[in-house]
Amino acid sequence: MTVPPPPWRSAPRRRAAKPVLSQASIVRAALIVLDDEGFDAVTMRRIAQELETGPASLYAHVSNKEELAELMLDTVLADILVPEPDPARWDEQVKELVRDQIRVMAAHRGIARIAWDVPVPVTPHLLRLGEGTLALLRAGGLTLKQATFAGDALALYAKAYAYEASGWTWGEIDQAEVGERGKQMVAYMQSLPAEAFPNLLHVGEFFSAETAQERLEFALEAFLAGLKAMAKN
Amino acid sequence: MTVPPPPWRSAPRRRAAKPVLSQASIVRAALIVLDDEGFDAVTMRRIAQELETGPASLYAHVSNKEELAELMLDTVLADILVPEPDPARWDEQVKELVRDQIRVMAAHRGIARIAWDVPVPVTPHLLRLGEGTLALLRAGGLTLKQATFAGDALALYAKAYAYEASGWTWGEIDQAEVGERGKQMVAYMQSLPAEAFPNLLHVGEFFSAETAQERLEFALEAFLAGLKAMAKN
DNA sequence: TCTACCCTCGAACACTGTTCGCGTCAAGTA
DNA sequence: TACTTGACGCGAACAGTGTTCGAGGGTAGA
Numbered sequence: 001m002t003v004p005p006p007p008w009r010s011a012p013r014r015r016a017a018k019p020v021l022s023q024a025s026i027v028r029a030a031l032i033v034l035d036d037e038g039f040d041a042v043t044m045r046r047i048a049q050e051l052e053t054g055p056a057s058l059y060a061h062v063s064n065k066e067e068l069a070e071l072m073l074d075t076v077l078a079d080i081l082v083p084e085p086d087p088a089r090w091d092e093q094v095k096e097l098v099r100d101q102i103r104v105m106a107a108h109r110g111i112a113r114i115a116w117d118v119p120v121p122v123t124p125h126l127l128r129l130g131e132g133t134l135a136l137l138r139a140g141g142l143t144l145k146q147a148t149f150a151g152d153a154l155a156l157y158a159k160a161y162a163y164e165a166s167g168w169t170w171g172e173i174d175q176a177e178v179g180e181r182g183k184q185m186v187a188y189m190q191s192l193p194a195e196a197f198p199n200l201l202h203v204g205e206f207f208s209a210e211t212a213q214e215r216l217e218f219a220l221e222a223f224l225a226g227l228k229a230m231a232k233n
Numbered sequence: 234m235t236v237p238p239p240p241w242r243s244a245p246r247r248r249a250a251k252p253v254l255s256q257a258s259i260v261r262a263a264l265i266v267l268d269d270e271g272f273d274a275v276t277m278r279r280i281a282q283e284l285e286t287g288p289a290s291l292y293a294h295v296s297n298k299e300e301l302a303e304l305m306l307d308t309v310l311a312d313i314l315v316p317e318p319d320p321a322r323w324d325e326q327v328k329e330l331v332r333d334q335i336r337v338m339a340a341h342r343g344i345a346r347i348a349w350d351v352p353v354p355v356t357p358h359l360l361r362l363g364e365g366t367l368a369l370l371r372a373g374g375l376t377l378k379q380a381t382f383a384g385d386a387l388a389l390y391a392k393a394y395a396y397e398a399s400g401w402t403w404g405e406i407d408q409a410e411v412g413e414r415g416k417q418m419v420a421y422m423q424s425l426p427a428e429a430f431p432n433l434l435h436v437g438e439f440f441s442a443e444t445a446q447e448r449l450e451f452a453l454e455a456f457l458a459g460l461k462a463m464a465k466n
Numbered sequence: 467t468c469t470a471c472c473c474t475c476g477a478a479c480a481c482t483g484t485t486c487g488c489g490t491c492a493a494g495t496a
Numbered sequence: 497t498a499c500t501t502g503a504c505g506c507g508a509a510c511a512g513t514g515t516t517c518g519a520g521g522g523t524a525g526a
Contacts, residue, residue, distance in 0.1 A: 021473080044514060054475045056516080061473095065514065116349065116396070127422065127433060134432035144432060146451070148439045153452035156393045163349070189360065199367035199377060200360060206381045218379070219386035225462055226455030254505080277483060287506045289485080294504095298483065 021051060023061045027071045031108060034072070039110030069114045074123035076111050079104045082132030085139035091228075093136055095220050098158050101129075102216070105162035112163035141231035150227055157223070161216045165209075254284060256294045260304045264341060267305070272343030302347045307356035309344050312337045315365030318372035324461075326369055328453050331391050334362075335449070338395035345396035374464035383460055390456070394449045398442075
């Protein structure tokens with residue numbers, strides 16, 4: 001009963017004319033929006049727009065935004081290399097592993113925030129990373145329990161510094177506003193008795209994007225030194 | 234021109250009949266909602282409802298929700314006591330200060346999350362806390378720069394463990410869901426070659442609400458040990 | 467050719483933070 | 497005492513969010 005399409009009309013577009021929707025393509029689109037426009041821009045509508053469709057279409061491939069966030073995190077973490085433990089280079093390997101996590105997370109602004117919000121971190125690459133960290137720490141002479149606790153702390157370092165780093169790097173923290181608040185802060189402190197904030201008044205120079213790396217190295221250095229002392233017992 | 238109110242109508246309610254709106258009362262109401270119903274329930278509408286008014290009324294006393302969050306955090310931090318440095322009890326004092334921060338933050342579920350989101354932590358009590366931490370650390374023999382970096386790391390510890398602790402304690406992390414995910418995780422790991430996750434398979438017991446305190450103590454212990462070694466140089 | 471089935475997606479729902487602007491009240495001034 | 501003024505209360509609305517429903521269409525298998 002259906003009439004064939006008139007010959008002057010081009011053949012009906014096949015579905016595949018536009019990239020087919022899939023979990024992977026959705027995650028990819030979400031990461032593109034994240035990189036280009038920041039964390040707040042990553043909405044279901046914006047992602048759908050990127051794929052030239054409506055928000056409802058996404059829910060056939062992703063059960064909700066939380067799951068999508070988890071998939072984004074896992075995708076990003078795929079770039080982390082877990083080293084083969086080499087006892088001779090133990091410190092350096094541990095530091096490198098943490099730096100690597102920060103590197104990949106800071107590359108996508110706001111992804112560190114997702115890392116905090118995932119309650120139970122069990123995605124394939126997180127498992128791989130966790131196992132690798134444990135193996136590395138145990139190679140340094142720690143018990144399984146010690147390694148677990150140390151790994152927990154190190155993951156925390158990575159997330160915290162990556163979170164801060166992405167804020168500074170990507171301008172999610174409004175530089176002008178920060179400067180304004182900084183001035184107000186100094187003025188406030190100077191309005192109080194001079195001896196009220198003898199230390200705080202001089203730490204401003206230590207807090208900036210430039211010192212982020214240095215602060216991380218300091219914390220890592222101290223933590224690892226303490227860890228090594230524990231491993232010997 | 235105005236007609237006096239008819240005598241059978243009760244005298245118009247005075248403004249003071251219901252508690253007058255103020256920044257302090259709004260913050261108080263917000264904390265009540267936070268404690269009773271959790272982080273997600275803290276909306277401008279719910280706070281207004283608690284004060285028997287509409288959401289628009291709040292904006293006369295608080296410029297936006299971000300500022301309100303900051304005020305909530307500051308109010309909670311008021312309970313922290315900053316100790317007079319006593320070199321003989323240095324370690325214990327530092328640990329106590331961190332524990333104290335975690336204690337007050339874990340008491341209000343979700344307040345730790347606010348702490349992460351405040352970009353430039355400059356509220357009165359945060360300044361007081363920062364100065365106290367610096368003074369304490371310097372009393373342990375650290376340079377101002379070392380003390381700054383160490384204080385940064387310690388604040389990070391406090392926020393991270395408080396965030397996690399409140400999640401567990403207050404059931405924002407759905408226990409049933411966690412259990413389900415845990416089972417799936419174990420099943421997934423067992424479906425892979427046995428040697429793929431030799432360590433991860435046995436750490437489950439170390440991760441629970443009960444070990445949160447222990448994990449913090451471990452991390453603090455290691456970090457402080459490393460710090461003391463640095464101070465001597 | 468018919469029948470399932472799954473995917474697509476417009477429309478709608480319930481919710482969010484925030485603004486506008488009209489009233490009303492309280493305190494200050496003449 | 498009468499009037500002005502300015503601040504506050506708050507109903508209504510706006511733009512945006514995540515998510516669901518259900519009708520429709522395309523594809524694959526019988």
